[in-house]
Amino acid sequence: MEHYIMNLTLKVWKQKNPASNGKFETYQVKNISSEMSLLEMFDVLNEQLISEGNDPIAFDHDCREGICGACSMYVNGRPHGPWHGTTTCQLHMRAFKDGDTIVVEPWRANAFPVIKDLVVDRTAFDRIIQAGGYISVNTGNAVDGNTIPIEKEKADKAFAAAACIGCGACVAACKNSSALLFVAAKVSHLALLPQGDPERRTRVLSMVAQMDKEGFGSCTFTQACEAVCPKEISVTNISRLNAEYIAGGLGSDKDYGHQ
Amino acid sequence: MLDSKIPAGPLEKKWTDYKGHCKLVNPANKRKLEIIVVGTGLAGASAAAALAEQGYKVKAFCFQDSPRRAHSIAAQGGINAAKNYQNDGDSVFRLFYDTIKGGDYRAREGNVHRLAEVSANIIDQCVAQGVPFAREYGGLLNNRSFGGTQVKRTFYAAGQTGQQLLIGAYQALERQVALGNVTMYSRHEMLDVVIVDGKARGIIARDLISGKLERYFGHAVLLCSGGYGNVFYLSTNAMGSNVTAAWKAHKRGAYFANPCFTQIHPTCIPVTGDHQSKLTLMSESLRNDGRIWVPKKKDETRRPNEIPEEERDYYLERRYPAFGNLVPRDVASRAAKERCDAGDGVGTTKQAVYLDFRHNLINKYGRTEASKQGIVEPDETTLVALGKEVVKEEYGNLFDMYEKITGENPYEIPMRIYPAVHYTMGGLWVDYELMTNIPGLYSLGEANFSDHGANRLGASALMQGLADGYFVLPYTIGNYLSDEIATKPIPTTHEAFTTTENAVNERINKLMGIRGKQSVESFHKRLGKIMWERCGMARNAQGLEQAIREIRDLKDEFWRDVRIPGSIDELNAELDKAGRVADFIELGELMCIDALHRKESCGGHFREEHQTPEGEALRRDDEFMYVAAWALKGEHDWELNKEELKYELVKPSQRSYK
Numbered sequence: 001m002e003h004y005i006m007n008l009t010l011k012v013w014k015q016k017n018p019a020s021n022g023k024f025e026t027y028q029v030k031n032i033s034s035e036m037s038l039l040e041m042f043d044v045l046n047e048q049l050i051s052e053g054n055d056p057i058a059f060d061h062d063c064r065e066g067i068c069g070a071c072s073m074y075v076n077g078r079p080h081g082p083w084h085g086t087t088t089c090q091l092h093m094r095a096f097k098d099g100d101t102i103v104v105e106p107w108r109a110n111a112f113p114v115i116k117d118l119v120v121d122r123t124a125f126d127r128i129i130q131a132g133g134y135i136s137v138n139t140g141n142a143v144d145g146n147t148i149p150i151e152k153e154k155a156d157k158a159f160a161a162a163a164c165i166g167c168g169a170c171v172a173a174c175k176n177s178s179a180l181l182f183v184a185a186k187v188s189h190l191a192l193l194p195q196g197d198p199e200r201r202t203r204v205l206s207m208v209a210q211m212d213k214e215g216f217g218s219c220t221f222t223q224a225c226e227a228v229c230p231k232e233i234s235v236t237n238i239s240r241l242n243a244e245y246i247a248g249g250l251g252s253d254k255d256y257g258h259q
Numbered sequence: 260m261l262d263s264k265i266p267a268g269p270l271e272k273k274w275t276d277y278k279g280h281c282k283l284v285n286p287a288n289k290r291k292l293e294i295i296v297v298g299t300g301l302a303g304a305s306a307a308a309a310l311a312e313q314g315y316k317v318k319a320f321c322f323q324d325s326p327r328r329a330h331s332i333a334a335q336g337g338i339n340a341a342k343n344y345q346n347d348g349d350s351v352f353r354l355f356y357d358t359i360k361g362g363d364y365r366a367r368e369g370n371v372h373r374l375a376e377v378s379a380n381i382i383d384q385c386v387a388q389g390v391p392f393a394r395e396y397g398g399l400l401n402n403r404s405f406g407g408t409q410v411k412r413t414f415y416a417a418g419q420t421g422q423q424l425l426i427g428a429y430q431a432l433e434r435q436v437a438l439g440n441v442t443m444y445s446r447h448e449m450l451d452v453v454i455v456d457g458k459a460r461g462i463i464a465r466d467l468i469s470g471k472l473e474r475y476f477g478h479a480v481l482l483c484s485g486g487y488g489n490v491f492y493l494s495t496n497a498m499g500s501n502v503t504a505a506w507k508a509h510k511r512g513a514y515f516a517n518p519c520f521t522q523i524h525p526t527c528i529p530v531t532g533d534h535q536s537k538l539t540l541m542s543e544s545l546r547n548d549g550r551i552w553v554p555k556k557k558d559e560t561r562r563p564n565e566i567p568e569e570e571r572d573y574y575l576e577r578r579y580p581a582f583g584n585l586v587p588r589d590v591a592s593r594a595a596k597e598r599c600d601a602g603d604g605v606g607t608t609k610q611a612v613y614l615d616f617r618h619n620l621i622n623k624y625g626r627t628e629a630s631k632q633g634i635v636e637p638d639e640t641t642l643v644a645l646g647k648e649v650v651k652e653e654y655g656n657l658f659d660m661y662e663k664i665t666g667e668n669p670y671e672i673p674m675r676i677y678p679a680v681h682y683t684m685g686g687l688w689v690d691y692e693l694m695t696n697i698p699g700l701y702s703l704g705e706a707n708f709s710d711h712g713a714n715r716l717g718a719s720a721l722m723q724g725l726a727d728g729y730f731v732l733p734y735t736i737g738n739y740l741s742d743e744i745a746t747k748p749i750p751t752t753h754e755a756f757t758t759t760e761n762a763v764n765e766r767i768n769k770l771m772g773i774r775g776k777q778s779v780e781s782f783h784k785r786l787g788k789i790m791w792e793r794c795g796m797a798r799n800a801q802g803l804e805q806a807i808r809e810i811r812d813l814k815d816e817f818w819r820d821v822r823i824p825g826s827i828d829e830l831n832a833e834l835d836k837a838g839r840v841a842d843f844i845e846l847g848e849l850m851c852i853d854a855l856h857r858k859e860s861c862g863g864h865f866r867e868e869h870q871t872p873e874g875e876a877l878r879r880d881d882e883f884m885y886v887a888a889w890a891l892k893g894e895h896d897w898e899l900n901k902e903e904l905k906y907e908l909v910k911p912s913q914r915s916y917k
């Protein structure tokens with residue numbers, strides 16, 4: 001892979017705290033290698049700011065390998081930036097060229113208030129999980145793992161849904177700030193497995209109710225969420241959630257089948 | 260000599276006997292007892308959930324914005340369990356034996372046997388929680404093999420096993436939050452342990468958003484805060500992973516054991532330049548299917564795929580025919596370093612070797628698929644295409660990750676890999692009950708030192724974290740808390756809370772008051788360089804002595820000249836980092852002291868002065884068959900305590916993987 005060096009202009013959202021009004025600040029960065037990740041470019045910028053006696057830019061990040069879900073930048077009008085199926089931390093600078101201007105904002109949604117600069121509060125997601133995103137099994141109760149055979153296809157689908165990293169990009173991309181893809185991923189993961197069956201009906205109802213309570217918008221199925229999801233969680237999960245929701249709401253005893 | 264309180268009796272009965280005789284706390288009393296859990300990775304989340312299920316009142320803390328983001332999430336390859344589902348001769352004894360041998364005979368037999376015993380329960384528990392492990396077409400659980408073993412006992416979920424296990428534990432934890440049994444404090448960092456009458460009774464934590472210091476009481480405190488690999492600056496750890504919680508406990512009197520036992524993982528994406536902030540692992544499971552090699556010719560300029568078979572040196576297969584590419588991590592890392600030091604490395608920096616999947620893409624997966632699909636005499640292109648599909652399913656996300664970082668497609672071009680710091684076997688000294696030498700203060704998971712000796716086998720970290728949290732501590736803590744049922748919650752206005760908080764406050768103010776010129780990051784980088792060069796894959800007395808001097812100077816300079824922008828009463832990542840780096844600097848010194856004192860090579864600790872003529876690690880059991888547990892006496896001053904290691908069942912011998 002050929003490497004190159006670039007100079008860039010950055011427009012970054014700065015906001016001191018939840019109460020204050022934020023605004024864009026413009027910065028110049030020089031000698032950025034195409035081998036860096038976007039966050040490493042931010043490291044360079046922050047070091048520069050610190051050495052000039054200024055405040056660095058606050059942003060969430062931890063694993064820097066696309067799995068913890070902490071990083072959350074809205075880059076050039078798109079959550080996690082231009083690359084498909086990629087978190088902010090895995091976005092590398094070869095996505096840009098010399099002279100580019102990069103605009104970076106936080107996730108914007110009422111349910112994700114800004115804490116500082118690019119850092120937002122996503123604890124609403126934890127509360128949605130608390131509402132039912134689990135299987136009620138206490139430690140020590142389990143039978144031998146192989147007494148529950150699971151069709152490979154179903155297990156694979158459950159795994160694909162369980163790959164959600166809880167980053168919130170789906171919410172940031174949605175014009176209604178709906179969290180339905182996130183909720184659907186969890187509902188699907190557990191509904192597809194026989195272990196999740198006993199709580200299927202109540203789980204979907206309470207998770208959706210909690211989502212509404214947190215102030216996320218409703219889903220009009222524009223599928224913007226799927227397009228930006230770094231883990232490529234499919235909107236078919238939303239269809240599955242809808243079916244689960246209807247069946248759950250009906251309180252029907254009819255077996256509505258695993259999809 | 261330290262007493263590890265290993266129960267008497269034959270090894271395979273110890274844990275059963277212990278469980279049968281340890282003291283219990285009745286359900287009504289459990290509700291009166293409060294437990295603090297610091298860290299919500301596999302060990303912390305599983306312990307918090309399991310204890311809350313039993314009825315204890317739990318307060319859990321993590322510095323991330325959600326417990327689901329703890330660094331266990333990044334573990335890729337898998338989790339071991341002695342299920343013997345593959346009918347290939349696995350058993351509790353074999354898992355126990357492999358772990359002891361893999362740890363180069365520096366782990367406790369009693370702990371490791373217990374770990375092997377509970378391993379199977381972990382898989383069952385996780386399946387019940389809905390963890391989507393990989394399955395066979397028949398619907399049963401699938402396994403893969405890992406380094407240092409000859410059986411297939413590793414359960415996995417593509418290359419995201421840690422994520423799936425952690426989400427399982429996280430969901431169990433959130434369920435307990437919903438039930439009101441756990442109070443969760445995210446974006447909180449523990450900055451000290453509060454000790455009352457010699458017992459751990461609480462913590463001082465800092466709310467990372469408001470910057471306020473807060474006091475929390477607990478009848479017991481559990482530190483599940485992970486490892487200290489970031490002392491090297493560059494490691495596969497998450498950016499926030501730190502030693503602070505464990506180090507604060509150490510400063511309050513807890514022993515720190517075997518700090519020099521660090522694991523350098525053989526298969527990571529190589530460093531590209533000074534801007535690098537972290538390193539990314541490529542799961543060890545890839546060594547199942549990838550062959551490691553370097554060109555035989557010096558200064559080779561051809562592209563890897565153009566180099567014919569006979570001009571490649573598959574050095575692991577050559578040196579270790581019995582285990583080949585599946586030797587333990589320490590052995591594989593050293594062998595890679597040896598080749599690169601000899602000038603055979605590849606890539607622009609020459610600090611890399613190839614990990615090549617082509618052979619198995621074609622022969623193992625391609626041919627099986629072709630035969631399944633009834634394709635007769637497939638050509639190479641067909642085989643590669645077929646093989647790709649299978650590999651995608653096994654490791655897809657890892658291959659994608661590699662391509663995102665390097666811009667190269669590993670299905671076509673061999674990966675370039677190099678060893679990187681990954682795991683720390685050392686940690687807080689704990690006894691059989693996972694209690695440190697401070698009563699009521701426990702340590703679980705990577706934060707303790709207990710089960711992996713001088714080298715951890717692949718897929719054993721997840722196993723240990725969950726074993727400690729789900730199945731060990733919930734029993735052992737009862738043995739302590741049963742004597743505490745009469746202890747009323749101590750009000751946080753107690754003098755011990757006040758003085759501890761004042762000390763924390765003073766340190767923060769001191770840090771902010773320095774107003775020097777150099778950034779926290781620059782100090783961290785310099786520390787990392789010293790550690791990697793002098794206390795990394797190979798160590799010697801002279802280098803370690805020099806490192807100790809350099810670290811002491813670095814410490815002085817840090818406290819004189821660090822620049823922390825912003826203020827205390829706001830979200831201030833630089834301040835958080837400064838506190839952690841200050842602790843890393845002190846730890847770095849102790850690691851070098853420990854490495855210097857251990858005049859032998861074992862596992863991840865390789866002293867150049869002590870090697871066999873073939874360049875293998877040379878242990879000195881007569882002198883060093885002990886755990887080195889260090890007590891802090893003053894600045895730059897530690898006292899060595901020893902815990903003798905007794906082997907009843909396994910006879911220590913020179914490890915051989917030939």
Ligand code: SF4
Nearest residue numbers: 164165167168170229
């Ligand atoms: S569904 Fe995708 S975008 Fe939404 S939280 Fe999960 S991983 Fe992020």
Ligand code: FES
Nearest residue numbers: 062064069071089
């Ligand atoms: S920092 Fe963990 S996913 Fe980006």
